[in-house]
Amino acid sequence: MIYLDYQATTPVAPEVAAAMRPWAEEDFANPHSPSRAGREAAAAIEVARGQVARGQVARAVGISGGSVAFTSGATEALNWALKGLAENAPADRNRIVTIATEHAAVLDSCDWLEGGGFDVVRSPVRPDGIVDLDSLEAALDERVLLVAAMLVNNEIGVIQPIMEIARAAHRVGALMLCDAVQGFGRVDIPEGPDLIAVSAHKIYGPKGVGALWMRDGVTPAPLLHGGGQERGLRSGTLSPALCVGFGAAAKLASERREADAAHVERLWNAAIDALGPGWIVNGSAEHRYRGNLNIRRDGLDGARLISDLRDVAFSLGSACASGSGRPSHVLRALGLSDREARSSIRLGFGRYTSESELADACRRIDATARAQQGLAA
Amino acid sequence: MSKGERIYLDHAATTPVLPEARAAMAEALEHWANPSSPHAEGRAARAALEDARRAIADALGWRHEIILTSGASEAISLAARGAKVPGRAIGATEHDAVRAAMGRAKVIGVTSDGLIDLDTLDSTLAGAPALVAIQHANNETGVIQAVAAIQERVSAASSLVLLDCAQTAGKLGLPEADFIAVSAHKLGGPPGVGALLVRDLAKLQAVGGQEKGYRRGTENLPAAAAFAAALEVEGFASAMQRLTPLRQLLDAEIEDAGGIVIARDSPRVPTIATYAMPGVSSASQLVQFDLAGISVSAGSACSSGSMKPSRVLQAMGLTEDLVSSAIRVSFGPETSESDVELFVTEWRRIASRAASRAA
Numbered sequence: 001m002i003y004l005d006y007q008a009t010t011p012v013a014p015e016v017a018a019a020m021r022p023w024a025e026e027d028f029a030n031p032h033s034p035s036r037a038g039r040e041a042a043a044a045i046e047v048a049r050g051q052v053a054r055g056q057v058a059r060a061v062g063i064s065g066g067s068v069a070f071t072s073g074a075t076e077a078l079n080w081a082l083k084g085l086a087e088n089a090p091a092d093r094n095r096i097v098t099i100a101t102e103h104a105a106v107l108d109s110c111d112w113l114e115g116g117g118f119d120v121v122r123s124p125v126r127p128d129g130i131v132d133l134d135s136l137e138a139a140l141d142e143r144v145l146l147v148a149a150m151l152v153n154n155e156i157g158v159i160q161p162i163m164e165i166a167r168a169a170h171r172v173g174a175l176m177l178c179d180a181v182q183g184f185g186r187v188d189i190p191e192g193p194d195l196i197a198v199s200a201h202k203i204y205g206p207k208g209v210g211a212l213w214m215r216d217g218v219t220p221a222p223l224l225h226g227g228g229q230e231r232g233l234r235s236g237t238l239s240p241a242l243c244v245g246f247g248a249a250a251k252l253a254s255e256r257r258e259a260d261a262a263h264v265e266r267l268w269n270a271a272i273d274a275l276g277p278g279w280i281v282n283g284s285a286e287h288r289y290r291g292n293l294n295i296r297r298d299g300l301d302g303a304r305l306i307s308d309l310r311d312v313a314f315s316l317g318s319a320c321a322s323g324s325g326r327p328s329h330v331l332r333a334l335g336l337s338d339r340e341a342r343s344s345i346r347l348g349f350g351r352y353t354s355e356s357e358l359a360d361a362c363r364r365i366d367a368t369a370r371a372q373q374g375l376a377a
Numbered sequence: 378m379s380k381g382e383r384i385y386l387d388h389a390a391t392t393p394v395l396p397e398a399r400a401a402m403a404e405a406l407e408h409w410a411n412p413s414s415p416h417a418e419g420r421a422a423r424a425a426l427e428d429a430r431r432a433i434a435d436a437l438g439w440r441h442e443i444i445l446t447s448g449a450s451e452a453i454s455l456a457a458r459g460a461k462v463p464g465r466a467i468g469a470t471e472h473d474a475v476r477a478a479m480g481r482a483k484v485i486g487v488t489s490d491g492l493i494d495l496d497t498l499d500s501t502l503a504g505a506p507a508l509v510a511i512q513h514a515n516n517e518t519g520v521i522q523a524v525a526a527i528q529e530r531v532s533a534a535s536s537l538v539l540l541d542c543a544q545t546a547g548k549l550g551l552p553e554a555d556f557i558a559v560s561a562h563k564l565g566g567p568p569g570v571g572a573l574l575v576r577d578l579a580k581l582q583a584v585g586g587q588e589k590g591y592r593r594g595t596e597n598l599p600a601a602a603a604f605a606a607a608l609e610v611e612g613f614a615s616a617m618q619r620l621t622p623l624r625q626l627l628d629a630e631i632e633d634a635g636g637i638v639i640a641r642d643s644p645r646v647p648t649i650a651t652y653a654m655p656g657v658s659s660a661s662q663l664v665q666f667d668l669a670g671i672s673v674s675a676g677s678a679c680s681s682g683s684m685k686p687s688r689v690l691q692a693m694g695l696t697e698d699l700v701s702s703a704i705r706v707s708f709g710p711e712t713s714e715s716d717v718e719l720f721v722t723e724w725r726r727i728a729s730r731a732a733s734r735a736a
Contacts, residue, residue: 127658
């Protein structure tokens with residue numbers, strides 16, 4: 001099996017699994033207990049919190065301070081930020097501005113808030129997938145509570161101009177929430193956001209844990225009430241194993257930053273070479289995290305290609321939306337027709353992908369696509 | 378701009394229900410009986426329904442049969458399924474309702490002006506007799522087809538014409554055709570009612586039920602009465618003379634501002650026009666106009682902000698640049714010169730904003 005679905009999830013790094021093992025196998029204490037074992041678990045979580053915070057903000061010029069709260073994942077972090085800020089919103093700020101190509105965790109939360117009376121503006125994107133700043137800025141005025149924009153798109157990998165978006169938001173006194181799930185540990189998180197949501201399992205960590213970074217003084221109302229953990233902002237017993245795994249993954253991503261980036265660049269070039277002509281890259285190839293190769297081919301049936309190549313794991317787009325049969329909202333926002341969207345596939349690769357296996361998979365994808373269309377391989 | 382001051386330029390999507398139609402609907406709701414019941418209440422409702430039907434016929438100048446339906450889509454579907462000819466053909470720029478109802482129909486191409494290509498029509502008609510579905514005026518470009526010439530050729534080939542008049546009924550005089558589909562909510566009546574006008578019922582397969590056996594379902598008397606009232610007050614028809622120069626003014630202003638008038642030289646219904654703003658996507662324009670308090674539309678917009686390129690403009694062979702930067706502006710009976718001026722001002726603002734970012 002050649003795994004090319006790194007945007008859906010990434011393999012757990014061996015270093016991460018090793019760091020988690022004692023907390024999974026032996027040390028079972030509740031980190032919120034005053035017992036010695038509990039205090040040890042709490043200390044391990046604080047170390048992990050520091051690792052996540054540093055991994056997240058170390059490279060961002062001008063971001064200092066702030067705090068990291070662990071969550072069950074980025075979906076919770078995004079729900080919390082959006083709904084918690086909406087709950088505390090002043091009466092005259094009832095508009096949320098976002099982008100049409102955001103992840104469902106943001107768009108569906110916005111739909112939910114819209115049902116509660118918020119005015120939601122979804123900015124369109126240009127054909128290359130980058131937000132149309134004219135319409136985004138046209139939506140900004142003193143009524144805006146929050147602008148939510150993602151750093152790296154999960155389906156097409158394009159990098160949004162977060163710094164410009166944050167500046168525009170701050171000019172009208174609005175806050176800026178950045179979904180950095182696909183960018184964390186891969187590209188620099190620019191200066192500007194007031195809240196940042198991240199997830200462990202996209203950076204070679206475990207599933208079931210994520211975090212919300214909040215600038216000092218920015219606190220959304222809690223989504224989960226209960227034991228008052230995480231300074232009363234997010235109740236629920238934390239998992240030392242998951243938090244430690246997240247911390248180890250963030251530390252590793254930080255240490256391997258240059259090596260990982262150079263590897264991904266080589267992989268991108270190898271994939272483009274092996275695919276050959278006839279493929280079109282969806283979204284900007286330039287403003288992009290290059291571990292995401294979303295491509296289409298005239299007349300291709302992407303779903304059939306996936307079932308024809310059972311030992312290569314790739315997808316049609318977002319894993320969350322797969323199986324719905326609906327063409328991707330991201331590809332449609334680029335202006336692609338339903339047919340073009342259905343002839344698109346997403347290849348995702350990273351740290352543990354070898355150049356040779358990727359080239360092999362791409363050659364087979366190309367050959368199978370040609371065979372499907374009755375062309376000679 | 379605060380709410381209430383918004384400028385609505387999307388009347389081709391739907392237009393406000395006229396006060397007279399609302400009043401007629403409220404009054405008809407008093408006749409709560411089923412028009413097909415034999416008792417006194419039912420007979421009174423039947424009489425009111427037939428009055429409404431007669432009023433609709435008079436206002437449209439139609440001397441043949443009228444089957445009341447739930448809207449133009451159902452009217453089109455009735456004709457598409459029931460017309461007693463074996464073949465089916467449609468124009469390349471037809472509304473989705475026609476494309477969906479006509480199934481695997483032959484497609485008749487259009488010229489770059491949006492007009493049915495008569496040579497392709499002739500070769501299509503060379504086959505077995507067919508039902509040929511054509512729009513009177515296109516819902517995106519406003520282009521008016523040469524209906525008389527088309528009907529003549531179709532009749533000569535023993536085929537039948539289904540004319541989609543959703544955008545022209547109550548606005549332009551109806552031409553003669555074998556079948557005509559109309560809708561109330563595009564002309565100031567309520568949504569949920571329309572009609573199939575039939576020249577000769579013998580050409581249509583009966584299905585049983587109400588409407589002389591050509592449509593099943595309890596008749597919607599309040600909606601039919603409101604439909605009739607909307608036609609009788611001529612809300613649109615009386616405004617057309619004023620809207621014609623207003624649209625010419627808008628065309629000229631758009632061209633002056635560097636925009637492009639789609640199908641500029643074709644005959645077009647004064648209520649509908651499509652304009653391209655080169656370099657600025659339709660979606661971007663829609664959002665910016667909306668935020669400035671102006672409602673317009675594009676090919677087919679969906680709530681997520683996603684946009685499909687307009688099939689109509691593609692069928693006309695327009696370049697991708699034009700297709701992707703086109704928006705539709707459609708007038709209602711109350712549209713004023715100041716509405717048009719404010720729209721043009723905003724148009725110039727959006728265009729210059731894009732130009733300054735590109736620079």
